[in-house]
Amino acid sequence: MKIRDVLNYLEQIAPPEYQESYDNAGLITGDANTEVSGVICCLDSTEAVVDEAIAKGCNLILAHHPIIFKGLRSLTGNNYVERTIIKAIRENIAIYAIHTNLDNVYQHGVNQRFAETLGLLDTQILAPKQNLQRLTARIKSDEAEKLRAALEVRRLDHLHLEWSMQGDWTSIAIHFNYSAAQHSAIVDVLEDVTGRTVPLSSWNVRESDPLVGAGMIGVLPKALSEKQFLEIVRDRMKTGCIRHTNLLNKKIHKVALCGGAGGFLLSHAIRAGADAFITADYKYHEFFDADGRILLADIGHFESEQYTIDLLQELISRKFSNFAAYCTQVRTNPVQYLV
Template sequence: MKISAITSYLERIAPLSYQESYDNSGLIVGNPNDTVQRVLIALDCTEAVVDEAIEKGCGLIITHHPIVFKGLKKFNGKNYVERVVLKAIKNDIALYAIHTNLDNVLGGVNSKIAEKLGLENTAILNPKSGLIKKLTVFVPRTHVESVRTALFEAGAGAIGDYDECSFNSIGYGTFRAGQDANPTLGEIGQQERVEETKIEVVFPSFKERSILVAMYSAHPYEEVAHDLITLENTLHQVGSGIIGNLPSGQTEAEFLGYLKEKLNLSVIRHTPYLDKEVVRVAICGGAGSFLLEHAKRSGANVFVTGDFKYHEFFDAEDSLVIADIGHFESEQYTQELLFDLLHEEFVDLPLLLTEVNTNPVKYYY
């Protein structure tokens, strides 16, 4: 199977435009037109994981964390990043990462944790804005239906649980074709007045190219009059963290025991109990301290995440219990998530979960 078929599918689920500015998701090593026989899935790409891919005949490694975050200026093998990239290239193994873009979508990393905990009525904890665009296009009456249908088929007009949404207003447009024009309507040098419909649709910004292609293909005019603007509306399906409710309330001690059991944890670092019932739980896989204030405002009783620093625990300020379960531990089921997503789409593609524990943090009991 071509690498591009696999990565295109993943990017429909978690578009690369949804990743954070510091991130480096996508195809890091390899040619998208190459074909692979097997795929290895891991949380991190280490030398041991590449060795495993070589041994098992996997031409593509899909990980959550990118092996390269910053530009590499030299390839001398002086650190593990350079050695991993060199080994992958030498053995014709492609490396693909799906990181914060998978964190930032419903059905992604945080949704998987919420599923493991049985949370209900889940929603994005901190939805993003600025990811929605609005297209306004002016169409002669004869082509309104075909242009509108083309826009819908390209992915425009979806709002929440509704699709084929548009606003249409009727008016007329004027134009005069120049000497070098090839007008669909009217004569060169004469002002024309044409009854037109203004079609307005919204769409996620990552679909812009396909929607504009559809518009130009369906529109009869040589020059298509249209406006394209970015909206500040919040896209509630995209953003950081997850908030949800337990099926029934638990004491704080009961919930931490439940958390430890459901996520197979060795240890949990947490702030003092507040003697409150735990019903509402906020989640952020990986390093989530940046979402603490959002967790407070959401009414969460516990915030489950990783990588809290010592002084950041004080910021709970008796509003909730912070439960730091560790970075790896909070994202360990991302491998299972990726396996399930890929298997559902590519039933005949051999998928392997790594047998390497890539967690660099160990615990002494």
């Protein structure tokens, strides 16, 4: 079983084209054609996690957050990112990040696990993704393998492709959520492989997909007081500290949430009629935006996504039985609390 087989499986669940434009999800270090010896699942790739992988005989680190988020100008070991990358490369350990693409899927996504932990029912995506597209092109059958190879070289091989033979031609249906840059890149690959302008035989646009998007909203089994609700959040999300807006003296029934930094979804939560919005990484002045319309609670970035580690380990263990998948025992949260 190769690393590529694991990544292909994960990318069926959370296609990389669902990641946000600023993200860097995907294979960050390592050779996808290497045999898998074991997997460590974590939120953050750190030197300690690499050491843990070495100790457990694992050569794949499956992380939620990309260790390289912004461009690197050097690899000299001057900071934790560079040291982690150097150690992983030296020890032949692959690092793969499954980030906002996992945030943006309903089934087996970060926010679905968050909602399940809080006991929410009737859940749905809070802000469905817009402008999902289907592109169909036709090329000659002997060009198909060249196209596969070219897409891989340009890191576009994650696109969901459907191949169907029709005489001397192969019809290629490409389903993807794309930016203008991705579209141009795909057209360029088609033209490079075929040496001609390839006509696009269809171009169908869906305005939104209810199973792809940011955040989640659902209802509690029964309405709770604000204090009761916050206590449940505190206990189930294992945090001793919750920053929140003033209590509004009303019952909490409909709850919106977003693992990680979800402040951009506050207006969506209010429009959806949520009584409370649970997320992380709120700044002081942003709390004013709740403006007495909703209970806003910041439970911490790590805390809001911690169960993603278990989610990833479960997904891998259920699918693959010929190697072990572990939840990291390293607590990578850089934020500590004095309570």
